[in-house]
Amino acid sequence: MNLNFTAEYEDFRADVRAFLDKHKADAPSMANVGLRSEKRLKWQRILLEHGYAARTLPKQYGGFGAEPDSLKQRIIAEEFARAKVPGGIAGQGINMLVPTLLELGTEEQKEKYIAKTLSGEMIWCQGYSEPGAGSDLASLRTAAVVDGDDFVINGQKIWTSTANQADMIFCLVRTEPDAPKHQGISYLLFSMDTPGIEVRPLMTMTGRAEFNEVFFTDVRVPTSQIVGQRGEGWMVANATLTHERGMLGDPDAALSRLKSIAEIMQNEHVDGKSLMDNPVYRDRLVALEAEVYAMKFNGMRLTTASVEKKSAGLAGMIVKLQGCELNHRLAELAIDVMGEYGILFEDSPFLRDHGLWQTHYMFDLGLIIGGGSAQIQKNIISERGLGMPREPKVAKA
Amino acid sequence: MYFGLSQDQTMLQDSVQRYLESASELAHVRGFAEGDNSLAESLQNGLMELGVPLVLVPEEFGGLGLGVLEAALIQQAMGRFVSPTSFTSAYAMAVIGLREAGDDDQKNDWLGRIAGGSAIIGVGLTEAIGAREGAGLKLSGDKVSGRASFVMGAELASHFMLTAGKELLIIARDSAGVSETALTTIDKTRHVIMLDLQDVPCTVLAGDAVAAQARMIDIGRVLLAADSLGAADMMIEKSVAYSKDREQFNRPIGSFQAVKHMCADMVAKLEPCRSLVWYAAYAQDHVSDEAALMSRLAKSHLAEVGKYVARTSTEVHGGMGFTDLLGLHYWFKRIGANRQLLGGPETVREEAAKLQGWS
Numbered sequence A: 001m002n003l004n005f006t007a008e009y010e011d012f013r014a015d016v017r018a019f020l021d022k023h024k025a026d027a028p029s030m031a032n033v034g035l036r037s038e039k040r041l042k043w044q045r046i047l048l049e050h051g052y053a054a055r056t057l058p059k060q061y062g063g064f065g066a067e068p069d070s071l072k073q074r075i076i077a078e079e080f081a082r083a084k085v086p087g088g089i090a091g092q093g094i095n096m097l098v099p100t101l102l103e104l105g106t107e108e109q110k111e112k113y114i115a116k117t118l119s120g121e122m123i124w125c126q127g128y129s130e131p132g133a134g135s136d137l138a139s140l141r142t143a144a145v146v147d148g149d150d151f152v153i154n155g156q157k158i159w160t161s162t163a164n165q166a167d168m169i170f171c172l173v174r175t176e177p178d179a180p181k182h183q184g185i186s187y188l189l190f191s192m193d194t195p196g197i198e199v200r201p202l203m204t205m206t207g208r209a210e211f212n213e214v215f216f217t218d219v220r221v222p223t224s225q226i227v228g229q230r231g232e233g234w235m236v237a238n239a240t241l242t243h244e245r246g247m248l249g250d251p252d253a254a255l256s257r258l259k260s261i262a263e264i265m266q267n268e269h270v271d272g273k274s275l276m277d278n279p280v281y282r283d284r285l286v287a288l289e290a291e292v293y294a295m296k297f298n299g300m301r302l303t304t305a306s307v308e309k310k311s312a313g314l315a316g317m318i319v320k321l322q323g324c325e326l327n328h329r330l331a332e333l334a335i336d337v338m339g340e341y342g343i344l345f346e347d348s349p350f351l352r353d354h355g356l357w358q359t360h361y362m363f364d365l366g367l368i369i370g371g372g373s374a375q376i377q378k379n380i381i382s383e384r385g386l387g388m389p390r391e392p393k394v395a396k397a
Numbered sequence B: 001m002y003f004g005l006s007q008d009q010t011m012l013q014d015s016v017q018r019y020l021e022s023a024s025e026l027a028h029v030r031g032f033a034e035g036d037n038s039l040a041e042s043l044q045n046g047l048m049e050l051g052v053p054l055v056l057v058p059e060e061f062g063g064l065g066l067g068v069l070e071a072a073l074i075q076q077a078m079g080r081f082v083s084p085t086s087f088t089s090a091y092a093m094a095v096i097g098l099r100e101a102g103d104d105d106q107k108n109d110w111l112g113r114i115a116g117g118s119a120i121i122g123v124g125l126t127e128a129i130g131a132r133e134g135a136g137l138k139l140s141g142d143k144v145s146g147r148a149s150f151v152m153g154a155e156l157a158s159h160f161m162l163t164a165g166k167e168l169l170i171i172a173r174d175s176a177g178v179s180e181t182a183l184t185t186i187d188k189t190r191h192v193i194m195l196d197l198q199d200v201p202c203t204v205l206a207g208d209a210v211a212a213q214a215r216m217i218d219i220g221r222v223l224l225a226a227d228s229l230g231a232a233d234m235m236i237e238k239s240v241a242y243s244k245d246r247e248q249f250n251r252p253i254g255s256f257q258a259v260k261h262m263c264a265d266m267v268a269k270l271e272p273c274r275s276l277v278w279y280a281a282y283a284q285d286h287v288s289d290e291a292a293l294m295s296r297l298a299k300s301h302l303a304e305v306g307k308y309v310a311r312t313s314t315e316v317h318g319g320m321g322f323t324d325l326l327g328l329h330y331w332f333k334r335i336g337a338n339r340q341l342l343g344g345p346e347t348v349r350e351e352a353a354k355l356q357g358w359s
C-alpha cells in the first residue's frame, strides 16, 4: 500500500486545480441542464480541448489522445467532484456507443460518428429493451429483414431514455429468426429521423417523461449500418453493457451527496436545534459515510487493478448493485432529515434544494431496476463471481 | 382472549372497501392528482351517505359513537385505494379535539355542524410536534397570527383547527387575514397547505388543549399508520399478481426465488403490522396507559415497513414499476408522505423513548 502519488501525478493534480479555478465560471450547474444547452456544449468544447473529456480517445476521432492512465482519470474525477463542477457529457452515446465503435466499428463508422458524439452535437439513445424483453434481453423480437441493400425494421422498443431528443439510435434487432436466441441478433445504427419511427414519451414516477416507447414500421436502414457481423449483436451489446454498469455507481458522486446532506443537517433547525445535534440522524449520516468511503476505496482498488491490467473480480462486480443502493439510501436520509419539507416536490413553495432529493430517491430506484436489475446483478455475482450453480433453464413452451 | 375484528368491524371495513373500489378507482385518483377536485367532493358525499365520516362523533351529537379501531379500519381502506379524503384530519383528529377540549356549547355547535356536513375541519398540529423555520401561531385575545405549516385536510375544509402553543383554536377558512399557500408534495392524492394568519378571529377551545392535542396526534398517527398498511397491502397484491403474469426467460418471474422472496419478505414484515395497527387503534379507547406508546410504535414501524414494501413492490414490477403506466407510484408516494406527516420515524421513536423514561 502506498497512497502517495509521484511528483508527476501531484503536478497533474495541480494542473487540474488550476484549470478548474480558471474555467469554473463556464461550467453549467450540476442540476438539470438541457442536453443541447449552449452552455453545456461550450463546456464540453473546453473540456475536450484540455483533455478532461475523451482524454484517452484518439485525436483523429476528436479525442485528446493521451495515454490511458487510470490514476490521472481518477484525479480528474476527484478534483471535479471536489470543485462541484460537472465533468463532460455522460450520455449513452459517449459512455456506451463510442467505446463499442472504437472496439468493433468500421473505420468509416468511427469517422462518421465518434467526433460528433464527443462534442455533444450528436445525441444517441439505446434501443435494447422491449415490452417482452427486459431482464431477458436476448429474447428481443424487433425484426430486421434484408431487402436489397437495406434492413427493413418492424417492432417496438420501450424504456428508451432520451429517444425524444436523440439524433441517432444504437439498436438491437433480430436478423436471424431461426438461430438460437443469442445468435440471431444484430446491432444497428440509424438516424431517429428515418421514416417509420414513432417516439411516444413515457411518463415515470418522477412526473417527467424520462423515457419513451419507440415504434418501428418498415424502417429502412442500409445494411452497412451494422456494427460487427449479422448475428453478432449480442456480443457487441455486451461490450456496451459492461460500460453502462461501470457508469452507474460513481463513488465521487456519492461522496458529494453525503457532504450536501451534512450541510443540510447543519443548516436545518427543529425547535431551534440543529439537526446535526440529533444523535440519531448523525448516526445514520456517519454509518453512510463509512459505506461511501468503503465504495470510494473500492474504486481506488479498481483503479489499481486497471493500471496493473488485472481483473478486479468481485470488487468490480458489486459496484452497480452497491453503488445504486447507496445513492438511494443517501437520498432517503436527506428526505428524512428534512421531515415534512422532504416531501415537497416539483415547483412547490418552500422547496429545499429544488426538490432534487425526492427525484434522486425515485430515480435511483429506477437505476436499481434499470441496466440489469439488482436481482440480476445478484445472479451474476453468485453465478459468475462465486461460481455457484446456475439456475436450470426452462425450455421454450 | 379474542384478538381480532368483530363481525361488525369486518362488515364496516368491507362496505367502505366495496364503495371505494369503484368510487375511488385509479382513473379517478389520477384525475384528482391532475387537479380535478371533483373526486374529493363525490367521495365526501358518498362516504357521508354511508355514515363513515361520523364514526367518532358521539351519538348524542348525531354520530355513530364508534371507536378508533373502526376509524383505523376505514382509513386502511382509503389507503388501499389511495383515496383523496380528509378523513384523518376532519373526521378523526378534529372530532377528537372537540370531544376532548370543547365545552358543551362548543361540542353542540361544532360536532353538530360536522355531523350535518356543514363544517369540514382541516388540522394543523405540525408545530406541536416540531417547528421549523420559526413557524407557529400566537394568540392575542380572540385573534390569532403567525404561520401553521403542513396543514392537513385542505381538499374541502371549511375551517381549520390549529395549535397555538397551549391552545387549540378553530378559524374559518374564508376569514379576513387568512392567506393560504398550496404546497406540492410527492403525494398528489391529498392536499396540504401553509397558512399565514394576520389577526384572524378564532374560537378558542375551552378545555385542556394540551391533553387534547396529544390525543389528536396519537390518533392521527394511528390513522396514518393504518393508511400505510392499506396502501402496502395493495402494493403486495399488485406485486404478486404481476409476478404471476409477467414472463421472462420463458417463465413467470414469480417462479424465480429472488422474486418470491421479495414478496414473502414484504408479507413477513407487513402481517405483524396489521396486528400492531389493530392494537394501537384499540388501545386509544380501551388501554389508556398504552395508547400514547402504541400510537408511536405503530406510526414509526409502519413508516419503515411501508417504505420497504413501496420500494420492493416497485422492484418486483421492474421498469414497469418505475413508469406512470400502472400508477403504482401513487401508492409509493402516499406511503412516503405518511412517513413524514405528524413526525418522521426518528422523531416519533424519540418521543416513545421519553414516554418510557428512557431518554
Ligand SMILES: Cc1cc2nc3c(=O)[nH]c(=O)nc-3n(C[C@H](O)[C@H](O)[C@H](O)COP(=O)(O)OP(=O)(O)OC[C@H]3O[C@@H](n4cnc5c(N)ncnc54)[C@H](O)[C@@H]3O)c2cc1C
Pocket: A125, A126, A127, A128, A129, A130, A131, A133, A134, A135, A136, A158, A159, A160, A161, A162, A211, A366, A367, A369, A370, A371, A372, A373, A374, A375, A376, A379, B246, B248, B249, B253, B256, B257, B258, B259, B315, B316, B317, B318, B319, B320, B322
Ligand atoms: C431508469 C431506467 C432507464 C432505462 N433506460 C433504458 C434505455 O435507455 N434503453 C433500454 O433499452 N432500456 C432501458 N431501461 C430498461 C431496463 O434495462 C429494464 O427495465 C431492465 O432490464 C429490467 O427489465 P424489465 O423492466 O422488463 O423487468 P423484468 O425483467 O420484467 O423484471 C421484473 C422483476 O423480475 C426480476 N427478474 C427477472 N428475471 C429474473 C431472474 N432471472 N432472476 C431473478 N429475478 C428476475 C427482476 O429483477 C424484477 O424484479 C431502463 C430502465 C429504467 C428503470
